[in-house]
Amino acid sequence: MLRIIPREQHSISRKNISKAALRVLYRLHDAGFDAYLVGGAVRDLLLGGHPKDFDVATNATPDEVKGLFRNCRLIGRRFRLAHVVFGPEIIEVATFRGTGEEGGEGDRHIVDGRIVRDNIWGTIEEDAVRRDFRVNALYYDIGDFSVRDYVGGMQDLEDSTMRLIGDPELRYREDPVRMLRAARLAAKLNFTIDKATAAPFATLGHLLGEAAPARLFDESLKLFLGGHGLKSFRMLEACGLLKFLFPVTARALERGDEALRALVEQGLANTDKRIADGKSVTPAFLFAVLLWGEVRDQAHAWMAEGLDVNEAWQRAAVHVVGEQCQRVAIPRRFTFTMEEIWALQPRFEQVHRKRVFRLMAHPRFRAAFDFLLLRAHESPQMNELGEWWAHAQQLPPEVLAQALGGGGVPSPEPPTVAAAPARKRRRRRKPAGRGKGDSGNA
Structure with a gap:
């Protein structure tokens, strides 16, 4: 009427x-x-x-x-x-x-x-x-x-309520992305979602898997880069929709890792604040935050099997990004930056003179360092590592160089962190028939 x-x-x-x-x-x-x-x-x-x-x-x-x-x-x-x-x-x-x-x-x-x-x-x-x-x-x-x-x-x-026009199940079947819009607008407006509007999420959420990945990427930007990212994330979880949009993130959080949850929520809160302050934001950093848990766990699992550290991180990044991009089409210009941020994380543990200066000169250093600070909740050692790098950046280069070189200049002691598994060197086999006394049956 x-x-x-x-x-x-x-x-x-x-x-x-x-x-x-x-x-x-x-x-x-x-x-x-x-x-x-x-x-x-x-x-x-x-x-x-x-x-x-x-x-x-x-x-x-x-x-x-x-x-x-x-x-x-x-x-x-x-x-x-x-x-x-x-x-x-x-x-x-x-x-x-x-x-x-x-x-x-x-x-x-x-x-x-x-x-x-x-x-x-x-x-x-x-x-x-x-x-x-x-x-x-x-x-x-x-x-x-x-x-x-x-x-x-x-x-x-x-x-202060979100209600669909018409039959919710029919409207979601017409366009499954409406479920994400319900969550996003409720988070943005501080509204609740009407029970009838939210009821089909559990049974129809899987239809999001049939939506175009490029469209879901655009919707992800609206969810997480619109200034209400943290509330949108919590709303997606509360509605049971996160697993259909970011299955990798949902799977990692289901393991009960509170440090990972703190990292994700702090990353979203920081992004919201930057947007509120009129500062620039990049989807690459935010997606790196959302997918970090699974990348980290995959890399550690492969290192435990004896895989080289760099190869383990590279393989984990490719595996996780590949899985997520089947659902949300993250452009390569962003996934490349994400992979660099992840790959630089173990290098922060290598606090030796040449490696410190080489890392500081890396074009992704600032983004990777900001990411390191988010990881402070992982352990006291990780928090100490972040503080060390923050202090090291405040020192003049010559002072830092002298301190790292053992010159006795006051500076924080290099933090103690768990060492990465030692790289296994593959033994080379001699070509058959070339060694002295080689019978060819080695």
């Missing part, structure tokens, strides 16, 4: 809407089309937030939108959209989606319950029920500045 909230009864102000979005809304409206701000931007504005992205819904078709804006390009095959470009800002304009099997100039194609192509145009009422969550189906009308609610989204905002 439609609920209209007039301008004086809601908190949305045009001064908090980007000028680019307002230009799109007004031009569509002035051309005789319906034009609404919709989705997450409306939700966040009503909650007092400051959205970065603004989406527009209209009854104009993509071609009609393109005819109004020279700076417009049409994209998408599954969902035909118009992108109106204003420098670095892109305003996404979507035509109202319909619920019928036929209509307009578009078409719909469903395979095994999943919508693979959907370009059926409809009314705003149909568009509302086609959206995923009720809090995302609120429309800000540029004509009279009211908010239009067709599905109960305002009530969910007041209740």
